[in-house]
Amino acid sequence: MTSKVPFYISVVLLILAGIALSLFRHQSYGVPWTPGETRQVWDIEARIEFNAQGTPVKASLAAPHTQNGFTLVGESSSSPGYGVSYVNTESGRRAEWSIRHALGAQTIYYKAQFLVDPQAKVEAIPPSGDIVKPTFDGPTEAAVAALIAVANQRSADDVTFARELVKAINDNESQNASLILNNMSKVEAIDKLLAYAQVPGKIVGVIELEDGRRRQTIQHMNQVWNGSKWVLFNPESAQQVIAENILVWDESNISLLDLMGGQNSQVHFSMIALEVTPQQATDDKVEADGLINFSIHSLPLEEQAMFKTIMLIPIGALIVVFLRVIIGLKTSGTFMPVLIAVAFVQTQLVTGIVGFLLIVGTGLVIRSYLSRLNLLLVARISAVIITVIMIISVFTVVAFKIGLTEGLSITFFPMIILSWTIERMSILWEEEGAKEVVLQGGGSLLTAVLVYLAMTNPYIQHLTFNFIGLQLIVLAGILLLGTYTGYRLTELRRFKPLAED
Structure with a gap:
């Protein structure tokens, strides 16, 4: 007797592989488990204004990139007459505009x-590289040394050291902090204090995301390296809780905007929050990240729409296997109900049921006449196929003439499958009688309805x-059902009389 251990191992591996792939899709691509959820997308527009001097103009704006918590899914520019390109430089990504001649007020948009x-x-x-230690005058250097000494005593690593420095700088009663802030801003003071203490840090430009916000200017914050990532600090607040709506726009620590051939430049930001579907969010993320995506989302939209229905067929197959193997429901053909259910998806349920009954009923009447002619099987089936096509054509025209536009969708029925169904039912009528035809036909229709309800379920x-x-999980379930050999x-x-006794 063949051992079934390898079979059960294969089933378990299929289930584990299916769960692993699903978790990967959820974790890596952010696909939600339930429909109806929406994902938030921020449209951020940078408005660059300056006065051109009648000479060639070249403007370079620091451009953001994908970062922790935010994926850059698109960027565009509106700059009539200007050439635009996105380049990677030593200082980071930048958007560059250029024109041979410009004069007067100029406005460039980057989104x-x-x-x-x-x-x-x-x-x-x-x-x-090495950290360059800044220099201060005598009194300022003494104040710097005092603040660093206190922060160093109250900290355990570079991150907590920076936190203590921010607290010290924001202490209004500290004379040392007041002395340092006489000649520099808080963000500059913290950056120099970190450099003086040989702690790796830098200044970054951030914007605060707020729906409907207009003409926002970039803010500067400090970042400190903790050995594996950069930690953001707000120099204006002793409470080091960085909100989730803070987006790092410029990490270059060099300049937000470089302008040649213009003057009086300004950069303002406007933003708005949008809600998109999970599918759109996944498509955008795959395209933006260049991920190796073997999912259906990597296909063109036309093929995606086709596969959206095809991927439902295994669910229908699982239902058919369960109903036939466990319940014992009789159907005309093994998977004919699945194909009929696919047609129901296109025609809607009521229209599909009426069309199915009309076509099969009329086909059986015509098939009963063909059986008297004693035709060969191939000729008989071919005649039934042509008859089904004529029936569908007549019903469609009649439905259109009387104003039932729902009847136009009856053309989605699989003609070959219907023809074989009519042939099988006709033979069954002759061999087993009308009762068996009703049982198998009714079982097929009931199975098709159940499969339709599953296929149209949004979840x-x-x-x-x-x-x-x-x-893979559905395949494992079908394999397990295939090993069932008990009573349906x-x-x-049949055992009801025994129970009564």
Whole structure:
């Protein structure tokens, strides 16, 4: 007797692989488990204004990139007459505009779209080179040394050291802090204090995301390297709680805007929050990150729409296997109900049931006449196919003439399958009688309705389309059902007299 241990191991591996693929889709691509959820996208527009001097103009703006919590899914520029390009420089990404001649007031727009993405993780670039120790005058240097000594005593690492420095700088009663802030801003003071203490840090430009906010200017904050990532600090607040709506725009620590051939430049930011579907968010993220995506989302939209229905067929197959193997429901053909259910998805349920009954009923009447002619099987089936096509054509025209536009969708029925169904039912009528035809026909129609209800369920549609690993779990379930050799539920009625005794 062959051991079934390898079979059960294979089933377990299929289930584990399906769960792993689904978790990967959820964690890496941010696909939600349930439909109806929305993802937030921020449209951020930078408005650059300056006066051109009648000479060639070149403007370079620090451009953001994907970062922890935010994925850059798109960027565009509106600058009539200007050439635009996005370049990677030693100081980071920049958007550059150029024109041979410009005079007077100029306005350039740069727009970036960021997807709020908790799964977005970016490998931080560690600091490089030696830290240049700044110089101060005598009294200021003494104040710097005093603040560093206190912060060093109250800290355990570079991050807590920076936190204590921020607290000290924001202490209004500290004379040392007041002396240092006489000649510099808080963000500059903290940056120099960190450099003086040989702690790697830098100044970054951030914007605060607020729906409907207009003409916002960039803010400067400090970042400190903790050995694996950069930690952000707000120099204006002793409470080191950085809000989730803070987006780092400029990490270059050089300049937000470089302008040649113009003067009186300004950069203002406006933003608005949008809600998008999970599918749109996933498509945007895959395209933006250049991920190796083997999911359906990597296909063109036309093919995606086709596969959205195809991926539901395994669910229908699982239902058919369960109904036939466990329940014992009889159907005309093994998977004919699944294909009929697919047609119901296109025609809607009531229209589909009426059309199915009309076509099969009329086809059986015509098939009964063909049986008297004693035709060969191939010729008989071909005649039935042509008859089904004529029936569908007549019903469609009649439905259109009387104003039933729902009847136009009856053309979605699989003609070959219907033809074989009519042939099988006709033979069954001759061999087993009308009762068996009603049982198998009714079982097929009931199965098709149940499969239709499953296929049109939004949760099932969402899971099958977005998590291809679910197909492996369905396959494992079908394999397990295939090993069942016990009684079907409909067969238990044979033992009813025994139960009564």
